[in-house]
Amino acid sequence: MxxxxxxxxxxxxxxxxxxxxxxxxxxxxxxxxxxxxxxxxxxxxxxxxxxxxxxxxxxxxxxxxxxxxxxxxxxxxxxxxxxxxxxxxxxxxxxxxxxxxxxxxxxSQATTNLLDATAEPNGAVIETGVADEEAVFRFSLAGVQMKFSLLKSNEKLLLPTHNQQGDWIVKFDSDIYPGLVANEFATMEWARAAGFEVPECQVRPVSELPAELLSRVAPTGNVYLIKRYDRQGTIRIHQEDLAQVAGLRPSLKYEQWKYETCARVIRAICGVEGYEEFIRRLVFMVASGNTDAHLKNWSLLYPDGKRPVLTPLYDQVAVVAWPPPVASMKIEWALKFAGTKNLFHIDETTFERLAVLSGGDPTQIKRIVIEMLERLAESWKVGRIMELMPPKHVEALFNYWQRVPLLRTDFLQRVQMIY
Known part of the structure; x- marks a missing residue:
């Protein structure tokens, strides 16, 4: 057993x-x-x-x-x-x-079996096999997007061998979402320019990937690389996503919790500093049109193993760059936000309602929202987003901004004035 x-x-x-x-x-x-x-x-x-x-x-x-x-x-x-x-x-x-x-x-190397009959009636533990040690891929990464954990040594990308751990994540372009690599890189660089903590990111030619990987997935064009924040050399830093915090299976990452629930829990666990950072990130996700901010795209990091903080920002994509086939009267967020999922209903009062529902100060939250929008408008140029983002995606963002109450006045005017 x-x-x-x-x-x-x-x-x-x-x-x-x-x-x-x-x-x-x-x-x-x-x-x-x-x-x-x-x-x-x-x-x-x-x-x-x-x-x-x-x-x-x-x-x-x-x-x-x-x-x-x-x-x-x-x-x-x-x-x-x-x-x-x-x-x-x-x-x-x-x-x-x-x-x-x-x-x-x-x-298990323990001499005592904790999962014996005292844990559950008829609770004998049954045999479970372990797969071949020589398998090429032996890592796990959350999410549905195809991605791999790699090692980087002197700028060379390598697949981890047995008992090694990857320190970079590589993602690929998509036939369903063309321009995904450039979009994610541009969105992450916009976040970095706006002052968010963002891991190191790169765009590299697909030809630089390990041959063993290319033979299995046969991607084309460029790939997106992001440094893992849960690895520092050989040291592992613990993390958990909000689906784990909530005790929900990954299939429920779009259900049961609302953004005000996330905000309230983060306030309780990470304090006011983490709570206000969560609000800033929500503002960025509205501005960038990231509609896929589900529970697994928010995580806690345990630098000392015990006291959690929000992880660096990750998985930021301007999803509105790929509009539905028919022009929609609404673009919906992954989770409900102060009574709505429709991004075309989001304004300053929505954030104030979220503050009330999550135990925050509405006046302070409104101030954070205004300051964050100013910073995002300025960093659009500083981050060279117009150069990094595919032109059609830039056009989609401008069209989207004109339909969101929070963005279509001061924010949009500031961005347009810059150019």
């Missing part, structure tokens, strides 16, 4: 395994619970470290379900590792050395 140790860096925090009923269970160790300076695995666990956590039916518990990839990357990894769809515990175990943040999964 086999269980898996769950580690944060080098600290064993608990055991994960599937019992005879088919359920996957997770329990913290007594040693972890008694640590005088205990690193935090996830905010969702903090209220009850004695509980046995389980997934729905035979699924992983929600926190761990958010550690395995979705979409095209998932399909590629299942094929590469010769695994079958539906057994996420086996997939997590196979990728367990290179997961998001500081979490690691390995076959």
């Amino acid at each position: 086999q269980t898996f140790d769950v580690l944060l860096g080098e600290v064993v925090v608990g055991q994960l395994g599937r019992v005879q009923s088919g359920k996957v269970l997770f329990r913290f160790t007594e040693e972890y619970r008694q640590l005088p300076y205990r690193p935090v695995l996830g905010q969702h666990f903090e209220d009850n470290l004695l509980k046995t956590y389980s997934g729905v039916r035979e699924e992983l518990p929600a926190f761990f379900a958010n550690l395995v990839p979705e979409g095209a990357l998932r399909e590629l990894l299942l094929y590469s590792l010769e695994l079958t769809e539906g057994d996420d515990l086996q997939l997590l175990a196979a990728l367990g050395h290179d997961l998001p943040g500081a979490v690691r999964i390995r076959p």
Whole structure:
């Protein structure tokens, strides 16, 4: 019988395994619970470290379900590792050395099985295999977009080998969303110019990718590279996204929480500084037309293992650059915002309502919104966005700004005055 140790860096925090009923269970160790300076695995666990956590039916518990990839990357990894769809515990175990943040999964080295019959009736732990150690791809990244974790050594891009971890993420252009690489790079550079903390980003020719990778995915054109903020050399820095904080599976990343819920939770966990930064990022997402800011695109980082802060900004794309086939009367956000999802209804009063709903000061929030819009208008030029963004995407943004109450007056006039 086999269980898996769950580690944060080098600290064993608990055991994960599937019992005879088919359920996957997770329990913290007594040693972890008694640590005088205990690193935090996830905010969702903090209220009850004695509980046995389980997934729905035979699924992983929600926190761990958010550690395995979705979409095209998932399909590629299942094929590469010769695994079958539906057994996420086996997939997590196979990728367990290179997961998001500081979490690691390995076959248990403990002498005591925490997932015995005391955890659940008929709770014997059943055997779970681990995939071939020689597989080419052995990493996990969240999200549905095709992406890979790479090492960069003297500007050369390499695939991590067994027991190595990637320190850069590479993303590709898309037939469905043409110009995606240039769009994301331009949007991220706009954020950097506006004063947000943004990881180092680059656009590189696809020919610079490792040959083993090119033989599997055959991309064309350029690729987008972003430095991982959860890696510093060989050191892993723990992170969790808001879907994990909420205890929701990745399939529910667009449901149940609203932006005011996110704001309220971030205020409670990260304090006023984190709360106001969250508001600034919301303003940027309205200005950039990023309609896909779901729960997995917001994350907490644990630099000291215990006290969370917002991660650097990531996954910022001007989604409105790809309008629907028929001109729409609304463009909807991923989550509800103070009673609406329609970006064409967002104005200063919407942010004031969000402040009231999330426990903030409406006057202070309005001041932040105005200052942020001024900064974004100025940084549009400083960041050379007109040069970096595909011309059709720039045109789509200008058209979008004219339809959003928050943007169509002072903000749009400032941008136009610059040019």
